[in-house]
Amino acid sequence: MTTEVTTEVLNRPVTGPGVWTAADLQSDEPYVRHLTERDLDAADEMLAAAPGRPTRELTRQDVRAPGLAGVVADLVERLEHGTGYAVLRGLPLGTRYTPEQASRIHWAIAQHVGEVVPQNGDGDLLRLLEDAHHPAQRGGTYASKAGAPFHTDPTDVVSYLCLAPAKSGGARVVASAATVYNALVREHPEWLELVYQDYATDWEDQQATGEPGWSPRPIFSAVGDTLTCSLATKRIMSAMRFEEVPRLSAEAMTCLMYLESLLRRPGTAVHVALRAGDMEFVNNYTVIHSRTGFVDDPSDPSHQRRLQRLWISRGAEGRPLVPALRRWRAGVS
Numbered sequence: 022m023t024t025e026v027t028t029e030v031l032n033r034p035v036t037g038p039g040v041w042t043a044a045d046l047q048s049d050e051p052y053v054r055h056l057t058e059r060d061l062d063a064a065d066e067m068l069a070a071a072p073g074r075p076t077r078e079l080t081r082q083d084v085r086a087p088g089l090a091g092v093v094a095d096l097v098e099r100l101e102h103g104t105g106y107a108v109l110r111g112l113p114l115g116t117r118y119t120p121e122q123a124s125r126i127h128w129a130i131a132q133h134v135g136e137v138v139p140q141n142g143d144g145d146l147l148r149l150l151e152d153a154h155h156p157a158q159r160g161g162t163y164a165s166k167a168g169a170p171f172h173t174d175p176t177d178v179v180s181y182l183c184l185a186p187a188k189s190g191g192a193r194v195v196a197s198a199a200t201v202y203n204a205l206v207r208e209h210p211e212w213l214e215l216v217y218q219d220y221a222t223d224w225e226d227q228q229a230t231g232e233p234g235w236s237p238r239p240i241f242s243a244v245g246d247t248l249t250c251s252l253a254t255k256r257i258m259s260a261m262r263f264e265e266v267p268r269l270s271a272e273a274m275t276c277l278m279y280l281e282s283l284l285r286r287p288g289t290a291v292h293v294a295l296r297a298g299d300m301e302f303v304n305n306y307t308v309i310h311s312r313t314g315f316v317d318d319p320s321d322p323s324h325q326r327r328l329q330r331l332w333i334s335r336g337a338e339g340r341p342l343v344p345a346l347r348r349w350r351a352g353v354s
Contacts, residue, residue, distance in 0.1 A: 030213050031243045034203040038103045039307045041197045045104075046291045052104060054095055056111035063088025064112075064126045076121075076128045077147045081136075084129035093133045096302055100134070100178060101340070105307035106195050112298035115323075120184050124329055127182040127300050134302070135177060135333040138352025141227040150181075151327040168314040171196070171284045172253040173305040175222075175238070175349040177340075178333040180302045183295040187326035191315030193301060195308050196290040198250035201283045202241060212276045216240040219345055221260035221267075222253055229353050235260040237345055240280070244341035249306040251346055254281055284309060297323070302333075306340060 034040075046052055067086040071079060092109065099107040109130070114123050128147070131137050137146050171194075181193075205212060219237035228234055238251045254277050260266050269277075284290060292313070295301060303310055318324040334350050342350065 029243060030217050031202075031246070031248060032206065032210065032213055034206050035199045035246075035248050037199070039105055039197060040199040040203060041104055042200060043288050043291045046106075050108075052099070052106050052293075053108045053110050054092070054099075056092070056109060060089060060092055061111075061113070061117065064118075064129075067129055068122055068125060071125060071129070076125050077137075079125070079128060079132070081132045084125070084132055086129055086133070089130060089133070093130060096130070096134055100302060100304045101335075104197070105304035107302045108293065108295070109300040109302075110296065110298070112300065114184070114298035118298075123182060123184065123298060127180070127329060128331070130300065131180055131331045131333050134180075135335040135338070136351075138176060138332050138334045138350075139354055140176075140330070140332045141353050142229040142232070144354070146331070148330045149327065150330055151325070166315055166317070169312045170253075170255040171281065171309050171311040172255065173198075173251050173309055174332065175236070175251065175346070176305060176332040176352060177335040177350060178302055179305055179310075180300065180331045180333060181295070182329040182331075183297055183299045183301070184327040184329060185297055185323055185325055186295060187315035188318040188321070188324040189316050190313050191294075191326050192313045193293040193295060194290050194311045194313065195293065195303065196284050196310075198241075198252070198307050198309050199248060200289060201280060201309065202248060202250070204283050204286075205280070209276070209279060212272075212279070215273055215276050216280075217242060220257045220269075220273075221263070222251075223256040223260040223262070225256065225259070227353065233263070233265075235263055235266060236349070239343065239345060242343040242346065244343065247340050249340065249342060249346065250309060251306070252280065252309055284311075295328075306342075306346075 071084050096107055140148055217239055219239050221235045222238050223235050240252050242249050315326055332352055
C-alpha cells in the first residue's frame, strides 16, 4: 500500500440508480430483460450472415446485428446509468440454438456493448469455465467448486453465458459498490482516505509476460462525481506473497474486513441463479460480485456447470478512470 491518495476523496454519500439493496432487485427481478421473438429472429439473421471462422476471431463488423440494436442499447443504459447489472434471458439453448450458436450470439452482443479484450497473459479473449476442481487452486477462483470471494475484475464489463448450470449451488451474488461506500461514509468516515490509496493486487499468475505478479489499484476512486470501485480483498491479501509488496497495516486490514462484512450484511447482496442460455453482464466499477459453491452431476452434462466468460472494454465511451485502473481497460496485454 502506498501513502499517496490517488484522487480527491468523496466524503459524502453517492446517489442514483447504482445505489441499491437486495430488496430493490430480488422481488420482481428488474435486472432481467427477456429476449423477444423479434430479438431471436435478429440473432438468426446474424448467425446466417456471420463467417464460418471461430467465434473468437469475429470482429464487430463480422457480427453486425442491426435487429439487436435495441437489446444492446438497453444493456448499455443499464450498465452505465442504471444498476450496473443485467441478465438477458430467453435464449432457447438446446432447442433453437446449439452451444456453439449461443456462444456466437453472446460474442456478437458483447462486441457491440464494447470490445472483447484479453483476460490473461495468454491473450485469451474467451474463457470456458468448466470441469472445476476442489479445493481452490492458483490460476483463478473460477477453477474451484468452492464459493468465490467478493471481487471486481480489472476490466469495464465482465459477461457470462450460462451453457449449463450446476446440479445445485453456483448462484451469482451481486452487490452495489455504491451501497457499500455509503455505509462506509456513514459508519467509518475516518477510513475514507484508506480506501482511496493504492493496494497491491495479486494477478494470480494471469499477468502479461514481463509484468509483475501484482498491480496497484485503489479500492475506491473518483473522477469528478463519478465513483469507481475496484475491490478484491483475497487478491490484496495474497499479493503480500511478493517480497517487494509492503505488509498491510493493522488499520488497513481492519478496514478490509469491515468492507467484507458489509457485503455479507443481510439485505446487501442479491443471489441470482443463472439458467441455461442466460447472459449476465456486470459493470465491474459499480457492482461487486461473487458466487456460491456448487455441486455438479457427474452423470448429467446438462447439470455440469459450464460458463463462457468475456471481458468487455467500453473504451472512450466508458466512465472516466484514474490512471491505475485506466491502464487495464484494454485487458491484459
